[in-house]
Amino acid sequence: MSISLPLPPLYLRLSVTDRCNLRCLYCRPDKAEDTLARHPSQLSAEDLLDLVELVNTAVPIYKLRLTGGDPLVRPDLDKFIRKVRKLLPDAEIALTTNGLLLSRQVKALKEAGLDTMNISLDATEFGMFEKISKVNAFDDVLEGILAAKKSGFKSLKLNTVLLRQFNGQSLHELVEFAADLNCELRFIELMPIGVASDYFKSEFLPANEAMELLQPHFGDPIPLGLKGTASRYLFQFRGKKTVVGFITTISEPFCGTCDRLRIDSRGWLFPCLHDYDGLDLLTLCRTAEREQAVRLIQSVHAEKKSPVQEWTSQQMVRIGG
Numbered sequence: 641m642s643i644s645l646p647l648p649p650l651y652l653r654l655s656v657t658d659r660c661n662l663r664c665l666y667c668r669p670d671k672a673e674d675t676l677a678r679h680p681s682q683l684s685a686e687d688l689l690d691l692v693e694l695v696n697t698a699v700p701i702y703k704l705r706l707t708g709g710d711p712l713v714r715p716d717l718d719k720f721i722r723k724v725r726k727l728l729p730d731a732e733i734a735l736t737t738n739g740l741l742l743s744r745q746v747k748a749l750k751e752a753g754l755d756t757m758n759i760s761l762d763a764t765e766f767g768m769f770e771k772i773s774k775v776n777a778f779d780d781v782l783e784g785i786l787a788a789k790k791s792g793f794k795s796l797k798l799n800t801v802l803l804r805q806f807n808g809q810s811l812h813e814l815v816e817f818a819a820d821l822n823c824e825l826r827f828i829e830l831m832p833i834g835v836a837s838d839y840f841k842s843e844f845l846p847a848n849e850a851m852e853l854l855q856p857h858f859g860d861p862i863p864l865g866l867k868g869t870a871s872r873y874l875f876q877f878r879g880k881k882t883v884v885g886f887i888t889t890i891s892e893p894f895c896g897t898c899d900r901l902r903i904d905s906r907g908w909l910f911p912c913l914h915d916y917d918g919l920d921l922l923t924l925c926r927t928a929e930r931e932q933a934v935r936l937i938q939s940v941h942a943e944k945k946s947p948v949q950e951w952t953s954q955q956m957v958r959i960g961g
């Protein structure tokens with residue numbers, strides 16, 4: 641007789657759109673080659689909710705992160721969060737955003753039940769911001785960050801992708817900016833996914849080198865150990881302090897402890913960013929026997945693979961990071 645043990649709960653990352661109001665060079669292709677912009681995919685709130693419900697039936701979700709594209713380009717985001725909150729009353733609901741539309745939405749998002757937020761910020765100066773994101777929107781993003789800070793989320797973090805030739809020489813400014821705001825900062829290693837594979841050779845900056853670049857400015861930070869996927873350090877300087885995490889996806893992969901599943905903006909399920917092939921969960925959800933769909937999700941979660949060399953052929957803007 642075989643006894644099947646319950647699967648451990650999972651962390652679901654749901655890409656709610658592949659539309660975005662920035663065009664970060666490592667995340668989506670140039671305008672001329674951007675087929676996603678010509679054929680955007682954005683499921684209805686009902687479809688998204690069905691997918692979340694199906695996954696939660698298969699394996700309980702302890703954390704749901706909404707990502708994209710930029711989730712805030714959906715005018716119905718707060719209403720969607722309100723419904724997800726009802727469906728997952730005990731799960732952490734998190735959002736990743738570029739912050740551009742945040743100042744006018746943050747209150748509604750918080751009231752709808754959003755718990756935590758990560759805001760992406762690759763530069764603290766408008767010229768560099770525009771070089772990376774190709775949009776002159778630095779002031780709006782700053783306004784969004786300040787509004788989010790005022791709103792008192794359980795956790796508010798800033799995310800910075802390490803780019804050798806763009807922000808590599810100004811990482812200390814990001815640390816100081818985060819310290820002034822009293823926000824945790826995460827430096828993320830560039831992954832060679834989609835369009836980023838064109839930049840990987842010239843722009844990849846490993847976390848240990850980033851640390852060396854910060855050393856002359858702040859000395860040696862105090863190691864705080866691992867939290868989730870981030871190796872965290874306490875930086876102290878001029879009477880200020882801030883926690884900085886490094887996400888070492890490339891230099892020290894953490895696949896062995898990863899408990900995430902991802903759904904892209906078309907409703908495809910991916911166990912990993914290393915996977916070329918996903919599972920068309922939306923079609924399964926609409927057509928298959930529900931029990932069959934539940935079993936498939938369970939087996940995808942149970943058989944999360946060890947790392948392979950290939951990366952998904954998806955653009956990041958569709959799968960959501």
Ligand code: SAM
Pocket residue numbers: 660666667707708709710711736737738758759760799800801828829830831832833836956957960961
């Ligand atoms: N638009 C939102 C934002 O800017 O945060 C959410 C989607 S974005 C794809 C999620 C995160 O993935 C951002 O922090 C972004 O900087 C990061 N990202 C995108 N492409 C990446 C890559 N090739 N390597 C590492 N991180 C990447």
